[in-house]
Amino acid sequence: DGGITQSPKYLFRKEGQNVTLSCEQNLNHDAMYWYRQDPGQGLRLIYYSQIVNDFQKGDIAEGYSVSREKKESFPLTVTSAQKNPTAFYLCASSPRTSGPYNEQFFGPGTRLTVL
Amino acid sequence: AQTVTQSQPEMSVQEAETVTLSCTYDTSESDYYLFWYKQPPSRQMILVIRQEAYKQQNATENRFSVNFQKAAKSFSLKISDSQLGDAAMYFCAYRSEGAGNTDKLIFGTGTRLQVFP
Numbered sequence: 001d002g003g004i005t006q007s008p009k010y011l012f013r014k015e016g017q018n019v020t021l022s023c024e025q026n027l028n029h030d031a032m033y034w035y036r037q038d039p040g041q042g043l044r045l046i047y048y049s050q051i052v053n054d055f056q057k058g059d060i061a062e063g064y065s066v067s068r069e070k071k072e073s074f075p076l077t078v079t080s081a082q083k084n085p086t087a088f089y090l091c092a093s094s095p096r097t098s099g100p101y102n103e104q105f106f107g108p109g110t111r112l113t114v115l
Numbered sequence: 116a117q118t119v120t121q122s123q124p125e126m127s128v129q130e131a132e133t134v135t136l137s138c139t140y141d142t143s144e145s146d147y148y149l150f151w152y153k154q155p156p157s158r159q160m161i162l163v164i165r166q167e168a169y170k171q172q173n174a175t176e177n178r179f180s181v182n183f184q185k186a187a188k189s190f191s192l193k194i195s196d197s198q199l200g201d202a203a204m205y206f207c208a209y210r211s212e213g214a215g216n217t218d219k220l221i222f223g224t225g226t227r228l229q230v231f232p
Binding site: 031033040041042043044045048050058088090092094096102103104106108109 | 121124150157158159160161162165206210218219220222223224225
């Protein structure tokens with residue numbers, strides 16, 4: 001089955017620790033995205049990548065880092081510099097063709113809780 | 116910068132009835148796309164419907180339809196014959212189209228829809 005997988009589903013972190021969230025897709029999509037979801041704030045873009053070995057900051061990149069070494073993978077590291085990391089994190093991908101059918105497909109998400 | 120506003124944090128509807136969720140947006144662009152996503156309790160984001168700004172005809176997908184008013188920058192979602200499975204968070208989203216487009220989606224804050232039997 002084609003799709004996007006995120007692991008783990010739930011993640012607990014102690015303050016001061018870095019943690020990496022996994023995102024893998026087998027849809028052969030060029031573009032990948034990371035969003036953060038907080039209650040009452042919708043989805044906010046953290047980082048995005050339109051091609052392998054290239055990525056750009058989104059609206060709330062501070063305290064996060066990413067890499068895009070393979071087309072299929074776009075891991076997100078939440079660093080100790082992120083002041084309020086407890087949130088639900090969603091990964092998405094899109095084929096980057098032009099037109100309205102360049103929709104983003106979402107993974108099931110990871111719930112990160114800082115203890 | 117583009118913004119998307121959903122002014123209804125919560126809505127409710129009885130099964131088999133019709134409900135309309137509101138969305139307004141602000142942009143200076145002429146080419147763009149608008150989307151409604153559904154997020155059920157599983158938290159999996161699902162695309163419900165899309166609308167191209169250059170099309171005057173409102174998009175429909177089975178029981179879901181939109182009322183797209185480009186001049187008013189309004190993009191409401193109508194759900195007909197509501198079902199219990201329609202209960203979810205609904206997000207309105209905007210995407211630019213044109214030179215330099217990065218395919219980023221800009222989301223509203225969401226509307227939680229409850230469906231009562």
